[in-house]
Amino acid sequence: MVFENIKNLAISVHPQSKRLVSINILQSAIDELVKKFASIDIQDLELKPFLRFFIADECNKIFDSKIKNLFKKILTDRNYGAFVIGPEKFNADVTDDKFLVKLSTAFTHLVGLPNFDSMTGKYYARFEVKHVDSSDSYLRKAYKRLDLHTDGTYVKEKTDWLLMTKIKEKNVQGGESVLLHLDDWEERDKFFNHPVGQSDFIWGSPKSKNVDYKVTHPVFYKDSSGKPIISYIDQFPEPQNMEQGLFLTSLSESLENSKHKIIFKLPPGCSIFSNNYFLLHGRQPFVENKELQRELLRQRGAFYN
Template sequence: MKKVTGLKVNNHSSSQRLVDIKIENDYLDKVKEQFDQFDLLDIEYKPFLRFHITDIFNKIFNEKIQSLTKTILLNRDQGAFVIGPEEMDQSKYDTDFLVKLSTALTHLVGIPNFDAMYGKYYARFEVKNTDNSDSYLRKAAKKLDLHTDGTYVKEKTDWLLMMKMKEENSEGGESTLLHLDDWEDCEKFFTDPIGKENFVWGSPKSKNVDYKIEHPIFSTDQLGKPIISYIDQFPEPQSLKQGLYLNSLSESLEGSKKLISFKLPPGYAIFSNNYFMLHGRKAFKPHPKLYRELLRQRGIFYK
């Protein structure tokens, strides 16, 4: 692993694929001191300020954090890292600061897409014990099956960052990841011609996307390796064979023994490549006072 001053970089305890980056508190305090000079509203209204705080952030780590993060995300053998403070202090590193921190992290590697669900370059949302929305996203008692993001939008989605801002009374709900190259049946589904057929993708009302798109589930990267764009809820099968293919794909993914699973604490984020690393979440044990606040950003790499 590369050495970067101010960071502790190791393999994550859950998998050799996953990198664990801890930000030393002295350094994070320097970041906080700098970021406190900027109002979050200004960062939301003036896109260039996002690049300015990213430059400040990168310089605190001797401009080495940019290549470290990009290298991990693009490395087919890795493709994801968990990042957060060495010691989390929720009163000091408050949610406004965490939005700024996530902004600096994403802008090291690329540009976030507009998130239609939230109406900003990021989305922040709560998950409680009960929910009456129209997708699995906020249903705590249900697991979120393995998937990639951006399956139903026109924009490309190269990467995504998922940050946990707050969590109270939670039991279960581990974050899950599956690397395509670890998945036992990847070759079988990748080589099946149905996987390269166009599927129709829609989305429920809460996503605020009023069109449908078509694309296959599998394609190949520049080196000819399989990449995937898949989620269980949004493809609309147009034939029996498409429906059955999706059903067995889902069963195979959910049955994989190679699942990476770990508890993501508040203040920490998962940053992953969206082409070969699938993500999901286990179910939470119901609790009347379960409360979680999450943030996501997804976007494209700089050219």
């Protein structure tokens, strides 16, 4: 892909992977965004959905109305599928949590509509990882690896994309972001072509997710051009027999053992925006620290038609 020059952006291939695009927002554009978003507070954004489109449009204009197409192009290009976007300079503006909620909302609404997040009852979720945790999923377990997975495996809504923004991080060692592109996974075809891989599984979710139904779907599908795509997470499929249980066990092991995992630090103020069909995401464990603080914002949803 050749990246067109866009006002206020510096676009390059991420130093750690040819699959990942890196987008830096110049300070002049951050100043403009802060100004444009100032009149909107978070409650208004939550209660009046139309304002989310307004800030997305304001954001697009700052980049000569070209950032919208850039996002869609990267997210749907099978050779890439993901980008990291963040400020050129790190200062108090770009790590302000309210600013980051607005900016993330602008980003997602350039490409599609976020799904309602039942875990938080909003169109987005903010969640913390701390030293102590009593939750029922791996999401908040700091000292465990969050294994490679896709989102939305247990909901009825389409989950085409996922945006994760780092809001805060203090006293942190480890906890790096991890991505794996399906086409880089050494054993992809072995699992994709396995008869169990394309047969139905039952998917549920723990209580904290607030989803009171189960769904049925396979782990692997084909996209419109026949290429493999995946919908998988380790915790939520409910294997019904030995064959399914053992298939998932070896699938999980194979993904985690891939030599092509992209492992990188995501600084506060930065977001990962990724395709949810051919990119899996996860997190490395944190190094134990009683003062550990880390907060992420998540939105996931479907592309506009």
